[in-house]
Amino acid sequence: MATVAGRDRYARQSLGGNLHARIKQARVLMVGAGGIGCELLKNLVLTGFGDIHIVDLDTIDLSNLNRQFLFRNEHIKKSKALVAKDSAGRFNPNVKIEPYHDNIKDPKFNVAWFKTFEIVFNALDNLDARRHVNKMCLAADVPLIESGTTGFNGQVQVIRKGKSQCYDCTPKEAPKSFPVCTIRSTPSQPLHCIVWAKSYLFTEIFGTSEDEAPELDYKKDSDNAEELSNLRKEAQALKRIRESMGSADFPRLVFEKVFKEDIDRLRSMEDMWKSRKPPVALDFDRLSTEALGVGTATARKDQVEWSPAENFVVFVDSLQRLSTRLEETRANVDTGNSPPILTFDKDDEDTLDFVAASANLRSIVFDIERRSKFDIKQMAGNIIPAIATTNAMTASICVLQAFKVMREELSKAKMVFLAPNGTERRLMTESLAPPNPECPVCSVAQAVVEVDLKRATLNHLVEDLRAQLGYGEEFSINKDANILYDPDEDINLSKTFSELGLEDDTFLTIIDESEMDKKVNLVLSIAAKELQEQPVHLLEKVTVPTAPKKAAAPETNGHNGHAHPATNGTTMTVVTNGNKPLKRTADDAGLEDELVKKKGKVAAKPNEDSGPIEIEDSGDGAIIIDDD
Ligand SMILES: Nc1ncnc2c1ncn2[C@@H]1O[C@H](COP(=O)(O)OP(=O)(O)OP(=O)(O)O)[C@@H](O)[C@H]1O
Numbered sequence: 054m055a056t057v058a059g060r061d062r063y064a065r066q067s068l069g070g071n072l073h074a075r076i077k078q079a080r081v082l083m084v085g086a087g088g089i090g091c092e093l094l095k096n097l098v099l100t101g102f103g104d105i106h107i108v109d110l111d112t113i114d115l116s117n118l119n120r121q122f123l124f125r126n127e128h129i130k131k132s133k134a135l136v137a138k139d140s141a142g143r144f145n146p147n148v149k150i151e152p153y154h155d156n157i158k159d160p161k162f163n164v165a166w167f168k169t170f171e172i173v174f175n176a177l178d179n180l181d182a183r184r185h186v187n188k189m190c191l192a193a194d195v196p197l198i199e200s201g202t203t204g205f206n207g208q209v210q211v212i213r214k215g216k217s218q219c220y221d222c223t224p225k226e227a228p229k230s231f232p233v234c235t236i237r238s239t240p241s242q243p244l245h246c247i248v249w250a251k252s253y254l255f256t257e258i259f260g261t262s263e264d265e266a267p268e269l270d271y272k273k274d275s276d277n278a279e280e281l282s283n284l285r286k287e288a289q290a291l292k293r294i295r296e297s298m299g300s301a302d303f304p305r306l307v308f309e310k311v312f313k314e315d316i317d318r319l320r321s322m323e324d325m326w327k328s329r330k331p332p333v334a335l336d337f338d339r340l341s342t343e344a345l346g347v348g349t350a351t352a353r354k355d356q357v358e359w360s361p362a363e364n365f366v367v368f369v370d371s372l373q374r375l376s377t378r379l380e381e382t383r384a385n386v387d388t389g390n391s392p393p394i395l396t397f398d399k400d401d402e403d404t405l406d407f408v409a410a411s412a413n414l415r416s417i418v419f420d421i422e423r424r425s426k427f428d429i430k431q432m433a434g435n436i437i438p439a440i441a442t443t444n445a446m447t448a449s450i451c452v453l454q455a456f457k458v459m460r461e462e463l464s465k466a467k468m469v470f471l472a473p474n475g476t477e478r479r480l481m482t483e484s485l486a487p488p489n490p491e492c493p494v495c496s497v498a499q500a501v502v503e504v505d506l507k508r509a510t511l512n513h514l515v516e517d518l519r520a521q522l523g524y525g526e527e528f529s530i531n532k533d534a535n536i537l538y539d540p541d542e543d544i545n546l547s548k549t550f551s552e553l554g555l556e557d558d559t560f561l562t563i564i565d566e567s568e569m570d571k572k573v574n575l576v577l578s579i580a581a582k583e584l585q586e587q588p589v590h591l592l593e594k595v596t597v598p599t600a601p602k603k604a605a606a607p608e609t610n611g612h613n614g615h616a617h618p619a620t621n622g623t624t625m626t627v628v629t630n631g632n633k634p635l636k637r638t639a640d641d642a643g644l645e646d647e648l649v650k651k652k653g654k655v656a657a658k659p660n661e662d663s664g665p666i667e668i669e670d671s672g673d674g675a676i677i678i679d680d681d
């Protein structure tokens with residue numbers, strides 16, 4: 054093994070004296086110490102980066118250990134950032150590593166702090182955090198190396214303010230959802246039953262009630278108003294049953310409600326079953342008799358499909374386990390607090406058993422194939438298998454691209470894509486595209502606006518934009534993807550910045566919507582300040598230039614028909630069954646034709662004829678269910 058001194062000499066020889074010296078002094082930031090982060094940190098340390106800061110909000114989970122090699126069994130539940138520092142620090146004691154067990158969105162990581170870095174690396178797994186770092190790096194004018202992987206797909210992008218596309222220059226895929234009727238009334242695939250078990254049944258019994266659950270978003274003006282109102286009543290009846298939790302009769306009550314009464318009601322709606330096979334209710338007593346010889350150890354057989362009786366046993370057993378847990382939690386909570394709840398976690402056996410058995414029982418009702426617990430874990434957790442080698446390759450490309458940035462050779466930097474085995478090329482590159490002039494994030498004009506958050510209303514800002522910057526009637530004020538104001542959306546005008554949750558270092562994008570002499574987008578960053586007179590004060594006199602005539606939309610990542618590259622939480626789609634080299638193919642794992650998405654990781658097979666069967670990422674891994 055090379056000694057530290059030896060390694061340093063080799064690094065200098067291969068990188069050249071100048072770059073090597075620069076790297077030693079470089080202060081760099083790595084956001085995320087998960088799959089890509091562990092690989093990247095190792096690379097940074099071994100390359101000799103002198104001052105590395107790591108931010109990760111999470112603790113280590115058992116399921117991370119197979120690929121996040123800086124972590125071992127004894128580190129479970131400890132901070133990723135701190136353990137990563139300790140483990141990687143040993144590779145090169147001359148490197149200074151500063152860990153932060155924190156969310157990168159924490160206000161203490163402000164623009165001034167970002168400015169202290171020479172380069173920032175994203176090794177994240179969700180859109181929201183990526184967008185945030187993108188914005189901060191643009192505001193601080195620091196180069197960002199953005200990366201992501203999904204299964205065998207990977208991507209590295211070099212983002213340099215004003216010179217290359219930013220993360221938001223290409224539109225990211227709009228959130229997608231399941232129609233609630235597919236989930237609640239007419240499931241046709243195992244995934245529909247799994248979503249029902251996880252997002253409806255589990256939540257109704259052990260979580261927050263449906264009305265408050267974000268994933269069940271009922272629109273009042275739906276075509277199916279009557280059925281939706283029935284579904285609502287059904288949910289309320291289930292909620293009442295929840296009150297008998299702990300009683301010996303509880304499993305029967307729940308079972309008969311969801312696998313018999315609700316099914317009988319559905320079946321009675323004849324129109325629904327004209328072109329579909331009607332569901333068949335289950336019989337509690339018959340299954341109890343069938344289940345006489347079946348033990349609760351069935352739950353440990355996670356690779357096989359359980360029989361109806363086995364599913365029944367696991368259903369009853371896990372329902373009891375979870376009820377006991379909830380009762381115990383309740384007993385330990387002071388009265389007056391909001392009632393305790395349980396949340397689904399794919400790594401929590403009790404919750405997984407319950408979701409697996411309930412989903413399979415529902416599949417039996419609708420004559421849909423059943424799935425093994427292992428498969429259901431993948432689907433319910435929306436997991437695309439993370440592959441260590443993809444992460445390793447991606448992380449190494451990040452460092453190679455960083456060298457180009459540090460050598461000030463941006464023209465040589467590339468957007469790099471890794472594609473699955475079997476595609477024409479495993480590694481594809483593109484030159485960096487120039488910023489999209491229509492990008493709502495990196496568009497040209499930027500200004501700081503001082504705001505007295507408690508006094509200033511959005512209307513103050515609107516008036517200032519008109520009076521001082523020459524905006525007409527037609528413009529909008531946006532925060533991320535949310536429209537705070539436009540000529541048709543004026544309900545926020547009288548609200549103060551505080552009421553709107555706009556704080557120090559928040560960015561607002563002003564988009565000119567006028568037909569003539571349209572201005573480029575203006576990004577305003579808010580500086581909170583108590584002001585004596587006007588509650589809003591534009592710091593500098595900015596001139597917002599007129600936008601060029603509509604430029605052609607920037608190239609997306611089409612790649613001349615190559616497989617679409619995918620990254621965690623970005624827009625790109627992956628044909629899941631194309632991932633043949635997987636030990637278990639997506640098909641084997643039951644991923645089928647559906648989109649499978651984990652905390653923003655996307656793997657999607659374009660929909661064929663099966664309607665909108667898509668899973669949505671709401672930022673916390675929840676599946677959003679929509680009306681049809
Ligand atoms: N807002 C954030 N601030 C700081 N760290 C974040 C933030 N969002 C995500 N991360 C971190 O980014 C890392 C992404 O790593 P990765 O994609 O390997 O996910 P993981 O949670 O480690 O593994 P998996 O989810 O696949 O089981 C995680 O360690 C996660 O904690």
Ligand SMILES: [Zn+2]
Nearest residue numbers: 219222492495
């Ligand atoms: Zn942009």
